[in-house]
Amino acid sequence: MAILTILEYPDRRLHKVARPVTAFDDRLHKLVADMTETMYAANGVGLAATQVDVHERVVILDLSETRGDLRVFVNPALTWISPETAEGEEGCLSVPGIFDKVTRPAKVRVHAQDAHGNAFELACEDRLAVAIQHEIDHLDGKVFVEKLSLLKQARARAKLRKRHTEEQRERQRDPHRVARREPTGL
Secondary structure: OOOOOOOOOOOOOOHOEEEEOOOOHHHHHHHHHHHHHHHHHHHHHHHHHHOOOOEEEEEEEOOOOOOOEEEEEEEEEEEOOOOOEEEEEEEEEEEEEEEEEEEOOEEHHHHHHOOOOOOOEEEEEEHHHHHHHHHHHHOOOOOHHHHOOHHHHHHHHHHHHHHHHHHHHHHHHHOOOOOOOOOOEE
């Protein structure tokens, strides 16, 4: 297994639309394992393959406190969304340190395959509904901050630029320093 590099907003690669997975082979299993290690190392609860610059329809989620409930969604598609909506705070591994309220359908049903190609359907609500919608957005080339006002989007970009500048200065002062990621949400 390997820890993969997570793309950060506003990287253009985050806007690529992922293609369907057709081969459920060792390469896919390695991708899922690497994504899992990457997500856990970054203190995340969800990760889409797009975020690690692999543009295939693969999502992993683990909303448990113990990191013992990993769920793999290959080729996920929403088959139903509730008319009711809910507003909740979201964060993203590709937008570190940025959190804001987003309104989404309160309940959804997702059709997907597991890493072996077995099809399943899952009714989702609460955090699971938010997480699967957030990750499917990534597969469709969308980042949650794009659901915010233009002002909030500009603030997020400015905050990330400032953070990158500070990290570059720190690396110049201490080139052996390893960056530590704080928990950032989905």
